[in-house]
Amino acid sequence: MNFNIDKSSKKSGQMIAIILVIIISVVLGGLILKTEKPKAMTEEHEEHAEGEAHSEHEEGMSEESSGLDKQAIEAHEKQHAAQSPEVLKGPHGGKLFVKEGYGVEIAIFEEDTPPEFRVYTYLNEKPLEPTLSKVSLELARLGRTPEKFNFFKESDYLKSNATVMEPHSFDVHLNAVYNNKSYTFAYKQVEGRITMSDKQMTLNAVEVLTAGPAKIKSTLKLQGEIKLNADKSVQIVSRVGGIVEKVSVNAGDNVRKGQVLATVSSQAIADIRSDLLAAQKRVGLARTTYEREKQLWEEKISAQQDYLQAQNDLQESEINLSRIQQKLGALGAGTSGAGQTRYDIRSPIDGVVTVKKVSQGQVISEIDSLFEVSDLSTVWAEMTIYAKDINTVKSGQQVTVKATAFDAHAVGNIAYVSSLVGEQSRTAMARVVLNNPDKTWLPGLPVNIELTSSEADVPLAVSVEGIQSLNEETVVFGRYGNYFEARPVTLGRRDDKYVEVLEGLNAGEKYAAGNSYLIKADIGKAGASHEH
Template sequence: MNNKRSMATALAVVALIGLGSLALNGRELPFAAEAQPAGKPAGEADHGHAEGKGQGGDAEEGSHEEEGQLALTTQQIDAAGIELATAAPRLMSTSISFAGEIRFDEDRTSHVVPRVAGIVEQVKVELGDSVKKGQVLAVIASQQITDLRSELEAAQRRTELARLTLQREKKLWEDRISAEQDYLLARQAYQEADISLANARQKLNAIGANLKAAAGNRYELIAPFDSVVVEKHLGIGEVVSESTAAFTLSDLTRVWATFGVTPKDLKQVVVGRAVKVSAPDLGAQVDGRVSYVGSLLGEQTRAASVRVVLANPDGAWRPGLFVSIDVTAQQGTAQVALPEAAVQTVEDKPSVFVRNDEGFQVQTVTLGRREGGYVEILQGLDAGTPVAAAGSFILKSELGKSSAEHAH
């Protein structure tokens, strides 16, 4: 009986172990099938996976071939406001750029100084005021003016007395009452007195003083031409001398754009050559011509001084402003040129959007000269090709945020 129970127990244990083994094998099958398909050796399974990778690589290459293509209909292009331009030949100039500065026109700038010593009584203008020719800038009380005016008055009286004496002696001589010698001496005295009078007047004229006796000891500083007060070094009660720099006046309706040119570029920069002066800070540009090229080189810069005279009716070109000066060197025909608005920077490269049947395709180009809002295309584009001009930045933004970040 005990043997029968022992046999039954052993059979039950064996059966349980067999069922557990079957259950475990059933759980492992799906993973085994995913790792290696049935009926294929492991090598073939790996080979198939490698082929899958190869196909994925080809697909990726195909997607790269599609990069830069923007599919847009004609209606979408019109709605976006994108305008087309055709690449075409254009006459363009080669230019050389220099860094320059706006300065006062020294031919129309004056350092006004008093020509006599004295004390300032009045200052009639302020810094920045516009003045007219002959306008009084300041009034100075001067002892020197008093002395010169006294000398003038004395000369006037001597001349008048000499004139009367001459008239009397002439009458006496004609009536044969006095000798001719007396008449000649009287005439000589009158001439000497007249010379002294003219000399006294010239002294006052030389310093710009008023000849009228009512002016007293007042000396007036006068504006020599229509200008603007750009410097003022004068105050009421201040003692001044003949060397005191009282005012600096400049006619700002005309200024100079100056720059330096090294010897290697001097052949390209000659008097009369057309230039473009631009101020990035102002967003302004003006045309001009070289009016002067220095004959000497600077001791420190080893460059010749060059200037361009610019009209400045609105006063926008202020002295001290840094500018860029493009000097036209030579002219030639660019085989392919486009408006500058057609060129965008895509992945740090200058590119254009070429119109095709599907929309637009990005095309990298090589740039050349720039002039008048146009840019020369040296490589990457043929004449007659239509490209996006105005609104091309919209196409650039459509390439995606990542491309835009690379462009910046």
């Protein structure tokens, strides 16, 4: 019995010992876990794990409250006690930074005002009087000298002393002094920027030029029309009345000088040719008589008076023959033909039949215009000059003529400027003679005419190929290292090659010119945004 009691006591002592060991193990384990927890948080801080922690910060910040969430501040300080904190969104929609209970919210405001920095300060989740903090800011852009901003009180915030110029793509370093303690915060804001290596530029044929001075030509643009060169156009008439037997050409046909255009049957031509035949016979008879009388006179058989009379008759008959021949020549009619009544109307020049007003069987008179033949190797470009531009257009000025219906242009000089202004139109007219060897410029074709009215040297210009539109702004893509970044620009005068830059780009900066639209497309794919 005593044995059993001793045995039972021994078992109870073992159980108590086991329980004590378990309790001690649990206590030690708790102490170890408590000791390891700060270490794990420190390691997280050193590795900058942002995912869930950043989400907790954003959830902890209430946009509707004028103060700050205490839990968000505490979590923020624990994770970022040794360096600038993560960027949170503040109550005013700006970027919020908190350190040791002191908070700074910075925003770019541009509603009904030029873009400006606004800074809101907080202490322990409560708004802080702005004048208790002294804030300064340095803004660094690609390829530019850093800009410095100071701040002054405006309502419940601090306002920057200068405008925040576009683009809003930069590195920001903000320094705030509160209660004799300095706080430094930094963040980066990127928009309208892509990375492109030199090799990628070569593959995409992106041309990079340097912004600098250029000569800008101011041009005057006028409207005009191609017309026939009246100096090389001929109105063809019959010169004799008659009936048209045959028409050999149509409008638009090319003809050579001397080519028959139409054949006319004319009694007047028949009469003249009959007179010609009679005159030729009289000349023959007079010459025979003259030769006989000359021989008789030389042989002393007949009197000199008979010889002189025969000589005079010959001369008169020859003069009459010549007169009839000249008359036929003036009419353009031959001295003989298949029929004495036929008369061929011929082209006096090489050219194109631009007008045809005759048909077979038509009765015509000697004053009727039957054809117009024009030499189209040159044409006129006539332009309308408004009264305000009359003093700008001068004879001899070089102009560029451009077709409106297709891609064609030609260069010429003003040959004539009218000295009168139309009473109704209040416009004048100027004319340019254009070479037209390929018959590109057809009469009636509307054209635009550009002439250089002045030339000016500008200190800063870029190629017209470098100008693009992005987010409803006119931009140039500056080249900085391996980056292209959109730079909004204000433009001035321009011509076909260059555009003057008034603001937004500095002399010596490189920019994308040829194929710059590819950069715009890449920025669009990357999702260009305007961040504040």
